[in-house]
Amino acid sequence: MKKHTLSSFKTLLVTAATTACLMSASAQALTLKLATDSGTQGSPAGDALKKWGELIEQRSGGEIKTKVYYQNELGGQQEVFDLHVAGDVDVMLNWPMTSYDKRIGVIYTPYMTLSWDEALNAYSPGGWVNNMLGGIYQDIGLKFFGPWPEGFNGVGSRGKYALNIADAEGLKVRTMTVFPAPQTMQALGYQTAAIDWGEVYTALQTGVVDGEAGNVIYWDYEYFRDSLDYYVQTKHFFMTGILSMNLDSWNGMSEEEQKVVSEAALEIMNDQFKAAKEQDDHYIAEAHKAGMEYFEPSDEQIREFAKAAREKVWPLMDQEIGSEIMETIRANATPL
Template structure:
């Protein structure tokens, strides 16, 4: 009798503990990267840090690229609260102001980028203004790095030399406008057509990526990579605002602290990865050129003067003025 009673108590206690642990369940997702990719690993690290740090009070489910649908479908679920946290490369379809992520020459060094995008940084504040309006909270950047121009046959380190070079850009505003302001001829081409477009001479190169993508996918048809730094390519650490507001202060701090730790780890890892692919590029017989501050300054000044005003109708003058105040 005693044994039956004791067993019942233990079993009931276990059920109660399970109920407590399952009381909060958060869904973490990314729209880019499988479980073995850098973004997938970072997502799992963030989610598991939250789970372990909650002492069993929060359970997590993790979903990788395409497991909940395509990029736009997953973001729909995120905004609706069906997904709670993401490492995301969001579309501007929800709010054109998200396009500030593509602002050219907003930052030009890794140190500057970390200061701007971390909690308390000026870009972090601006991005929270935008994301809060669609029901999301922004924690920080998950960077890939600074973009460049990869070409075959010839290259440019100034506006004049770029005039006879035609490069592919992503088919999104303001990428064609950025490269044209830098002096290049541009052609907006989808990702799947880039290799063939370079191979057949439709364009002379690619101007939409960090060096990893040009090395990994197009190096057979490219000769040069010039680090122009025209955009800082980054994913974003985000949480659904309603989910966040429903949490205790302790759990809020846990999710934010874990996100910031992931961001800081990624800033170092991204720099190391980038240097690795620079080394690989050179070892494969290609030429890599890093613009000096003196070479970069007139290009950045020209692009800011010409492209930033074109962004105002989508992003808003107030936000662009905030960016100007920080950069100038």
């Protein structure tokens, strides 16, 4: 009897320990790590990520917990995207890197669209750019929810600015480290240095570069307005973040949990589609107040830039992301 009691007690201990482990694993499985590679707490991107997490928790009735990580808290852009693909970051609002699949560079195709209406139609659910991105993301193990549009980008610089290709000579600007960002700015007449976002401030302060050519005006105003004198909205890229989830994390959830996450993502995306143009206009005005001179090139000047980029960069993209994708882009891009 004594041996039986001891044996039963041991069994109970093992069962309790196993149950505790399973409960712990279950708790971990229902905790999603959310991260953005660009955007501190309180920034538009940071606020969007925070709201996404809050919506997930609220709509799951607290069954899904979220942990939010902002810019540089988990590393630089490439490091955080690596974590996302590996599954160590479940959910992201990111400006994706092309290291895993160069076809992601479709969002960095210069001068695909030249107006807000054309761009938003292309990136909206059912739009021709949106449709291409879903399959590409799945191939690298990510669930594509949709874009988080910011607007057309430009070149922030000090001491000198360029409204045409000839005037860009001698200006060295920072570009994103993804293809074809450097190639695009070189086509527009600039010298380039591909620099990670986290190192841009130092590069400007030390004179490594004369300007920054990767973002909408918000980022140059918010981070570098003391270093930059001018902003020219060259419109070479329509900038958009991407809302995505690691596919293994996605498949590991129940259908109800998936619905919660995807519907929250859709709300975040729709919010930004409505707010993007207003946000961009707001920060143009703020940059003016801060003493930055803002220039919007004429249609003729934009066409000069666009023609040069399409002639020099698009053939390179045929080789890098494939002629099939480029045929779709050529068929749908804004006519010049």
